Amino acid sequence: QVTLKExxxxxxxxxxxxxxxxxVSGLSLSNAxxxxxxxxxxPGKAPEWLAHIFSNDEKAYTTSLKSRLTIxxxxxxxxxxLAMTNMDPVDTATYYCARIGCTSTGCYTHFDYWGQGTLVTxxx
Amino acid sequence: SYVLTQxxxxxxxxxxxxxxxxxxxNIGSKSVHWYQQKPGQAPVxxxxxxxxxxxxxxxxxxxxxxxxxxxLTISRVEAGDEADYxxxxxxxxxxxxxxxxGTGTKVSVL
Numbered sequence: 001q002v003t004l005k006e007x008x009x010x011x012x013x014x015x016x017x018x019x020x021x022x023x024v025s026g027l028s029l030s031n032a033x034x035x036x037x038x039x040x041x042x043p044g045k046a047p048e049w050l051a052h053i054f055s056n057d058e059k060a061y062t063t064s065l066k067s068r069l070t071i072x073x074x075x076x077x078x079x080x081x082l083a084m085t086n087m088d089p090v091d092t093a094t095y096y097c098a099r100i101g102c103t104s105t106g107c108y109t110h111f112d113y114w115g116q117g118t119l120v121t122x123x124x
Numbered sequence: 125s126y127v128l129t130q131x132x133x134x135x136x137x138x139x140x141x142x143x144x145x146x147x148x149x150n151i152g153s154k155s156v157h158w159y160q161q162k163p164g165q166a167p168v169x170x171x172x173x174x175x176x177x178x179x180x181x182x183x184x185x186x187x188x189x190x191x192x193x194x195x196l197t198i199s200r201v202e203a204g205d206e207a208d209y210x211x212x213x214x215x216x217x218x219x220x221x222x223x224x225x226g227t228g229t230k231v232s233v234l
Contacts, residue, residue, distance in 0.1 A: 109214030110157035
């Protein structure tokens with residue numbers, strides 16, 4: 001069974017850097033062909049995709065936040081890490097990590113497994 | 125950037141059929157995915173690639189996609205179907221990759 005779990009600070013100050021960790025269980029990031037995305041959802045709003053990283057280390061970022069985001073993975077720990085710089089109160093949201101499944105011929109474009117999410121509040 | 129538009133709310137009586145639309149420019153050329161989100165919970169995939177269901181999702185959930193509109197249909201609506209629903213597509217070009225979510229529809233069961 002595939003599970004994902006987010007961890008990180010619940011409160012960050014404006015201008016600080018947010019670092020979130022997604023721990024994946026049930027699949028090996030090094031052996032399984034898959035991707036992990038970070039998605040955030042401000043209170044009462046729709047989800048917003050932020051970034052993804054695949055097992056072959058392919059990365060992509062949403063255009064509007066590209067300069068502030070860095071995604072990486074530690075396959076030995078089965079973790080995917082997202083760093084977001086220069087946090088602002090508008091970045092207050094629940095942050096999710098989610099899996100993108102792949103087959104031998106390609107990867108899907110939907111998110112089949114999600115973590116429970118972690119609420120991050122940006123406030124001084 | 126690509127925009128997906130959904131009606132803010134849909135109300136339906138138990139046992140009836142709910143239809144949730146997702147509008148986008150030539151969305152029929154893209155694969156559309158649908159998520160159900162209940163309060164305080166993470167989204168759950170209910171339909172992918174326009175009309176496929178993940179294992180464990182009831183057959184009451186179905187999808188279609190053509191032209192500029194994709195539709196999620198919930199047949200024989202139950203009280204437990206009350207939730208927010210989001211459509212999602214993958215939009216890519218030479219200079220960007222983007223997973224786009226719709227604006228969301230709140231389904232209320234009367």
